[in-house]
Amino acid sequence: MxxxxxxxxxxxxxxxxxxxAARSELIVQSALSTSIRNLERELGADLFDRTGRRVVLTEAGRALLPQARALLAGAEAAREAVAAVTGLAAGRVAIGTIQTLTCVDLPAELAAFHAEFPGVQVSVRDAPVAELTDALRAGELDLAYLVPDLGQLPEGLTAHATWHEELVLVTAPGHRLAAAGRTLIKDLAExxxxxxxxxxxxxxxxxxxAxxxxxxxxxxxxxxxIGLLVDLVRAGIGVAFVPREIGERAGLPxxxxxxxxxxxxxVLAGRGPAPRNPAARALLAHLTAAARAAAGPPGGRRPAAG
Structure with a gap:
């Protein structure tokens, strides 16, 4: 194994x-399928039920799941120990993000991080908040950009930086509200x-x-x-609430x-005050420094790094 x-x-x-899965692992699907078949052959059991449109775990697969997580966590801990000694010449960090993130230019920040630590592999996952939260708490992610329910993070998670984003109503060009520039919630009933x-x-x-x-x-x-949502609004199917930057970037009213x-x-969240993974600590330091720089002097516009 x-x-x-x-x-x-x-x-x-x-x-x-x-x-x-093959796309996320940056390999062709046939190679990933062969890898899984070899693992099933070695274990003597099918791990996935492949009869439906979406593969699901068999009983054997469910039995393997916690053990696989533990073994991968142990391997990651070993890599982290070596990375700490080698000054981050190597390492891996996993970060999650909501699809509609606008308060941070994540691609630009990751590019700057890569320039400083070219040997560190960065894994990025975008998913709904609940999935990101579960993955963060399970140790599958080191950091994640979340939109916590009622602004409160679940127990055990730490906020390292916080932003407040304005939501606006985007409409098709020529919509009756486009020229007004502002409206009341009660005027949107129809x-x-x-x-x-x-x-x-x-x-x-x-x-x-609402x-x-x-x-x-x-x-x-x-x-x-989000791209399809914007296109549908532009086509006149309906209006939508989005962060202002998404609407402005799309050129919509x-x-x-x-x-x-x-x-x-x-919120940029983690499992504690400082990640144990040296690569994650380095990325967190980079992202919080960027948040402080974006905030500017006291009274700055948006982020508050903690």
């Missing part, structure tokens, strides 16, 4: 399909909405806002990708909401 095979096994569990998938930080924030204001939205379309002004809290 090889660590590589266990990592491939966990990738299929996490991604839900061999195709997505508007059709495009919504983001349930369980995401954006959907949760918008749902709570419930608080007594707005019963008429959802004409719900999506799983951004209508400010008054009474109340909607927003959401984004």
């Amino acid at each position: 090889e660590i590589r095979q266990l990592r491939h096994f966990m990738a299929v569990v996490t991604e839900g399909s061999f195709t997505a 508007e059709p909405f495009v919504d983001f998938r349930a369980g995401t930080g954006l959907e949760t924030a918008v749902r709570r806002l 419930a608080h204001c007594g707005l019963e939205r008429r959802i004409t379309c719900d999506v799983t990708q 951004c209508v400010r909401i008054r009474q109340p002004e909607p927003g959401r809290t984004v």
Whole structure:
């Protein structure tokens, strides 16, 4: 049994399909399938039920899951010990992010981190908040950008930096609200909405806002990708609440909401005050330094690094 095979096994569990797992592991699907078959042959049991559209664990697979996590965690700890000695000439760090992250230019920050630590491999996962939270608590992620429910992180997690994002209503060009530039929640009762998938930080924030204001939205379309949501709004299928930067980047009219002004809290979270993984500590230091720089002098605009 090889660590590589266990990592491939966990990738299929996490991604839900061999195709997505191969993509996340940066290998062709045939190589990943062969790796899993060899592992099943060595263990003498099928690990996945492949009869449906989405692969699911068999009883043998469920029995292997906690052991695989423990073995991979042990291997990661060994890598971390070596990385600490070699001054981060090597290492691995896993970070999670919400799909609608706008308060941080994550690609730019990861590029700057890579320039400083080219030997460190960075794994990025975007997923709904609940999945990211579970993965962070299970040790599958070192850090994650989350939108905590009611602004409160679950017990055991630590906030390293916090941002408040303004939400605006985006509309199609020429929409009756586009020229006004602002509106009240109560004036949206007859508007059709495009919504983001349930369980995401954006959907949760918008749902709570609507419930608080007594707005019963008429959802004409719900999506799983922010790019598609923007395109549907542009096509006139409905309006949507998004962070202002997403609307501005898309070139859509951004209508400010008054009474109340909607927003959401984004947090860079970890499992404790400082990650044990040296590569994660280095990435955290880089990201929090960037947050402080973006905040500027006292009274700066958005992030508060802790």
